[in-house]
Amino acid sequence: MKECKLIKYPYFIAVLIAISSFAVMAEKSPEQKNVQAVGGLMQVKCFVEYHGGGDDIRFVTDTFATPTQAIKVFQGRKVKKNNTQKVIYKVKECVEARKKFTNGRAKQLDKGLLR
Numbered sequence: 001m002k003e004c005k006l007i008k009y010p011y012f013i014a015v016l017i018a019i020s021s022f023a024v025m026a027e028k029s030p031e032q033k034n035v036q037a038v039g040g041l042m043q044v045k046c047f048v049e050y051h052g053g054g055d056d057i058r059f060v061t062d063t064f065a066t067p068t069q070a071i072k073v074f075q076g077r078k079v080k081k082n083n084t085q086k087v088i089y090k091v092k093e094c095v096e097a098r099k100k101f102t103n104g105r106a107k108q109l110d111k112g113l114l115r
Contacts, residue, residue: 043097044070047106050086057109058088059097067094 040063049055060073071091078087093103101107 042067044094045097045101045110046070046074046094047092047101047103047109048074048088049090049092050081051089052086054081054086055092055105055109056081057106057113067096070094 041061042064043059043061044064044067045057045059047055048058058074058079060070062070062073064070071094074088074091076088078085080086093101093106095101101110
């Protein structure tokens with residue numbers, strides 16, 4: 001009889017751990033679940049200005065704590081646009097890919113992008 005009780009305890013503990021982990025996952029927002037699932041990766045879009053004029057929206061996926069950390073990725077970087085190489089002069093705004101920009105021009109450009 002004691003052997004049956006001893007065998008049941010590990011199963012009971014395993015069930016408790018499983019239930020508590022489900023409760024923790026249920027409390028997290030969809031964004032937090034997504035970041036946890038992909039290992040902290042965040043998809044960010046940035047509104048950039050090029051040397052010599054012109055602006056655009058550029059995307060990056062990396063491990064960022066906040067979207068503004070993506071500014072360092074783009075500042076001064078050479079990129080191809082319309083078969084010409086351009087240098088990013090200034091990063092005006094960065095937000096998570098699914099969120100909206102606050103800058104009016106960025107909103108206008110973002111609206112025209114195909115996804």
